[in-house]
Amino acid sequence: MFGKSLKYEFRAVARRVIPLFLTVLAISVIIALVLILDGRVLPPAMVENSTMFRDTLEIAQVFLLIGLYLMIFASGIAVIVMTIRRFYTSFFTDEGYLTFTLPVSVDCHLMTKIVSAIIWSVLGSLVICLSFLVIGGGALVGYGAQADFWEMVSGLFRSLGEVYGALWREYPGQTVLLVIYAAVSALFQIMLIYFGISLGCMVTKKHRVIVSILCIMGVNVVFSILEMFLTVFSAFFSVFITNEVYDIVLLISLIVLCVIKILLCYLGTKAILIKKLNLD
Structure with a gap:
């Protein structure tokens, strides 16, 4: 019965959260395509000689990044709000009458909510990581491994690796x-x-x-x-x-x-x- 309850809870949250996750990934793909377009597809002379085109491309990248950050923030808030809302509506509204008529123990109900909240939190983190990997892949394809973006990222991971490596050793x-x-x-x-x-x-x-x-x-x-x-x-x-x-x-x-x-x-x-x- 726990599996059925968890499946129902998962579907109830998914209806609201999955569209936001897909939007985050879609914006990430668009940003990656813009980076590939800028670095590989368009002739360098065209980008360098056309000030208007270069400015337009940079503005588009800025707005896309702002949109991505906003959607990541909205997705995180949505996961929190939906898990809280599901707990409240399942137990303390009219839906509670239906919830407690089911042949399920209170422990099963609570564990369903807890496991669902953990799963959605993990999925939200994975979506955020995947979105940045997609953007990083676009930068790698568009500008190559020697681009400033990848030099910054590699330097960041190198520093983090040194810090955590030292912590683990000591x-x-x-x-x-x-x-x-x-x-x-x-x-x-x-x-x-x-x-x-x-x-x-x-x-x-x-x-x-x-x-x-x-x-x-x-x-x-x-x-x-x-x-x-x-x-x-x-x-x-x-x-x-x-x-x-x-x-x-x-x-x-x-x-x-x-x-x-x-x-x-x-x-x-x-x-x-x-x-x-x-x-x-």
Whole structure:
């Protein structure tokens, strides 16, 4: 049943998000074609001697890049908004009556929303990476590997490789823990939003959006204070251990705290949906 629920949820979000993803990729292809046109197809003398044509081409590239950035931003916002909207409409509107008549447990409903949000976040990141790869491919075909664009990109990746390579060689444990902490923190943000929405819809029948936002902010402040106390408390022991050990202990503590926050948000959301559900 989980597979069927996830499939339905995926389709519901796809109707709104997929067109935006396709628009981002389409703009990327157009930009790549413009770069190929400028670098390979048009005669160099034509571009160099025609000031108007060169200016028009540059303006077109600028507007296309602006459009691409706007569409990437819109796609990211759309993924967030749609996952939040699907959670709200599935549980706290008239659709909630249908949702809870299905022979599916609350845990299955929640896991469907969580997995769907993770999948769409990953897909959004892949679309962004693919769009830049398409533009990079257009620049490579149009101007060659010696173009300023590719020199800048290669220099950037070379610098990043050196930085992360040095981190991995000198601090392998901290690097792995930092990646794990980033992953669980992202999952916590999803659960925090779900718990805040559930809490806001439980305490009021009106102005649910505003109250839910306030609940999200309030819960986040409480958790942030706990995290701050943990950091300060662990700092007292830093004088007794080496910096490397302290970093590892601190990161492990933050990961454990983040997992606890995820469980609290999950259990709180589940309890509200089971015992305090308000569909009025």
